[in-house]
Amino acid sequence: GKELIRLVESHGSEMIAVGNGTAGRxxxxxxxxxxxxxxxxxxxxxxSEAGASVYSASDIAREEFPELDLTVRGAISVARRLQDPLAELVKIDPKSIGVGQYQHDVNQTQLKKALDSVVESCVNYVGVDLNTASWALLSYVSGLGPALAKAIVRHRDEHGRFPSRKALLDVSRFGSKAFEQSAGFLRIRGGENHLDNTAVHPERYPVVEAMAADLGASLAQLVSDPALVSRIDLSRYISDTIGLPTLRDIMEELKKPGRDPREEFVAASFRDDVREISDLKEGMVLQGVVTNVTAFGAFVDIGVHQDGLVHVSHLADRYVKDPNEAVSVGQLVRVKVLTVDRERKRISLSIREAERGIAHRQKRGTKKEQPAGIDLSKLERAGFKVRKK
Structure with missing residues (x-):
């Protein structure tokens, strides 16, 4: 306990990540x-510790921490996942984190291609900080690959941080085609050009500069004042090379430059008195987080060592054809414990029953009000029996 306090104080820690493996709770x-x-x-x-042991024994882990033990590398990976899960998880094969119970039964080449496509899509959607990203993360940026990503990191190590996107052209073997494909997905915070921290592609900088000039403002003022952006008349900038949809995208980006598009992180709050499957009782309503979605339902972590299953028929108070339409991995949900098979270590849960219980309590706590515009005395005089509450 004293050592933990010392570490927190000496390093100025703001959060503590605990792996969900053995004795995690x-x-x-x-x-x-x-x-x-x-x-x-x-x-x-x-x-989640899924794949952490794979990372700790990988080549990239040895490159990053050649002096450290496997267990320490794994602990660092768990902490980094809390800071930026995307930047850390790209360092391991997606199959290592478990993408479905049938992942070994399908064509492995096609599976790898599909998973890599999803990872690349996520990386490009979020954007990558050019001055802090690892080569593993950079390698998924459109137009780049492992070779160019390593060349970028090597150039950064030798010459310091990149002051602008344009400085990428100084990287060995980094040509204009690679720049055209990748520049819009790379971010530079505090760089020479304020637009370098947005999703606006360098090809469109002249258009944005023209917008700022027409408003009598600088680029710095334009990207920091949404009210100023709202005054832009997009129709003035339509040309043969840039249409209204692109201009709208630019306008939306200028309203929130450098914003991370990912949703705010909210940690699941597990009950302190529920740590083992033996602590579970039928009828309990608990908070959990969805860990996997399959064709027959979803698995939910409720703070014990076994994930519980919410069958597709219990995902919502309506017919659900595809479980992915009702829930997604990482989503926080409230579930009701239906059955607990301690011998086979199986837990049956229901999101539908938990929601019904909440709705029922809300209904009981709400008094029925008289509909607006109805005069009950007139109804009584007309011969109707009115029951007053």
Missing amino acids: ETEQFVRDVLAAAEMHLPAVMV
Whole structure:
């Protein structure tokens, strides 16, 4: 406990990541108790360890931490997943984190191609910080690959941070075609050009500069003032090379430059008195997080060592054809425990029943009000019997 406090104080820690493997819940509770006793208000968050052992023994882990033990590398990976899961998870094969129970039964070449496509799509959607990203993350950026990504990191190590996107052209073997394909997905915070921290492609900088000039403002003022952006008349900038849809995209980006499009992270709050499958009782309503979605339902982590199954018929209070339409991996949900098979370690859960219970309690707590515009006395005089509550 004293060592934990010392580490937190000496490193200025803001959060503590706890792996969800063996004794994970017990470790999380220990951390919470130690922090509470020291009156330190730091959140302790459970993080999936899936694939962490694969990373710790990988070539990229040896490159990053050649002096460290495998277990320490794994711990670093778990902490980094809490900071930026996308940047860390790209370092391992997607199959290592478990993408479905039938992943070994399908064509492995096609599976790898499909998974790589999804990872590339996610990376390009979020954008990559050019001055902090690893070569593994950069390699998924459109137009780049492992060779160019390593060349970028090598150039960064030798010459320092990139001051602008244009400086990419100084990288060995980095041509104009690669720049054209990748530049819009690479971000530079605090660079020479304020547009370098947006999704606006360098090809469109002249258009944005013209917008700023027409408003009598600088680029810095334009990207920091949404009200100023709202005054732009897009019709003035339509040409043979740029249409209205592209201009609308530029306008939306200028309203929130550099914003991470990912949703705000919210950690699941597990019950302190539920740590093992033996602690579960039928009828309990718990908070959990969806860990996997299959054709027959979804698996939910409720804080014990086994994930519970929500059958497709219990995902919602309506007919669900595809479970992916009702829930997604990482989503926080409330579930009701239907059955617990301790011998076979199987837990049956229901999102539908949990939602019904909440709706029922809300209905009981709401008084029925008299519909607006109806005069009950007139109904009584007309001969109707009116029951007053």
